[in-house]
Amino acid sequence: MTEKQANKLTQSDNLIVAVREITGLNKARGGLGKRFVESRYVFDHVFDELSTQQEVFEGSSKHLILSLLEGYNCSIFAYGATGSGKTHTMIGNDSSGPGIMLQMLNGLFEAFKASEQENKFTVTVSFIEVYNENIRDLLDNSTRSTQRHKPQTLELREDPIRGVVVSGVSEHHPTSPNEVLNLLQQGSNNRATFGTNMNVVSSRSHAVMQVMIEAQDRGAGM
Numbered sequence: 001m002t003e004k005q006a007n008k009l010t011q012s013d014n015l016i017v018a019v020r021e022i023t024g025l026n027k028a029r030g031g032l033g034k035r036f037v038e039s040r041y042v043f044d045h046v047f048d049e050l051s052t053q054q055e056v057f058e059g060s061s062k063h064l065i066l067s068l069l070e071g072y073n074c075s076i077f078a079y080g081a082t083g084s085g086k087t088h089t090m091i092g093n094d095s096s097g098p099g100i101m102l103q104m105l106n107g108l109f110e111a112f113k114a115s116e117q118e119n120k121f122t123v124t125v126s127f128i129e130v131y132n133e134n135i136r137d138l139l140d141n142s143t144r145s146t147q148r149h150k151p152q153t154l155e156l157r158e159d160p161i162r163g164v165v166v167s168g169v170s171e172h173h174p175t176s177p178n179e180v181l182n183l184l185q186q187g188s189n190n191r192a193t194f195g196t197n198m199n200v201v202s203s204r205s206h207a208v209m210q211v212m213i214e215a216q217d218r219g220a221g222m
Contacts, residue, residue: 053099053100057099069215087099120215125171127184131206
């Protein structure tokens with residue numbers, strides 16, 4: 001990349017990463033070289049390996065708390081190859097501190113407390129796993145897999161009010177971040193983990209925690 005190109009990138013509102021991909025032999029050179037195709041990807045922000053859990057949360061997700069309280073649907077999705085750090089980013093650990101999920105829920109409960117004089121909030125949590133197109137409830141211990149019993153699978157249904165829902169999933173009503181942490185730990189313990197050549201403790205399944213918030217105006221008596 002030339003100095004002129006680098007200066008142009010720094011002036012942009014977004015960070016652009018240019019990647020040169022090897023696509024095959026370059027016939028124009030008699031098959032002796034490689035042909036490169038440049039692809040450009042735009043990111044709102046990039047965190048390096050020294051970024052803390054707090055910095056990642058504040059730079060990627062903290063602003064969604066206000067949107068949730070205003071009634072908008074929000075999703076936080078971690079995507080990447082096995083061992084790339086999805087669980088580390090979303091859940092965290094003892095050494096690095098809590099990940100995005102726990103910090104997000106802590107922020108929500110702090111926001112509830114700040115406006116408890118005007119509103120009453122109810123939190124409903126469900127935690128599911130999707131593996132090989134099968135859905136199971138991570139917070140229902142009766143679905144845990146044993147040598148004699150396969151885990152119960154759930155189905156998607158369309159609700160006229162709530163839209164697409166997981167039929168039969170258990171719903172829980174935590175009243176503090178610690179209760180959410182206990183639910184998260186329970187679900188993580190129930191989650192099916194399969195070893196791979198890249199990371200023996202990584203899971204090939206997808207875990208989804210859904211948090212629903214209901215607000216009642218105390219003054220209106222609703």
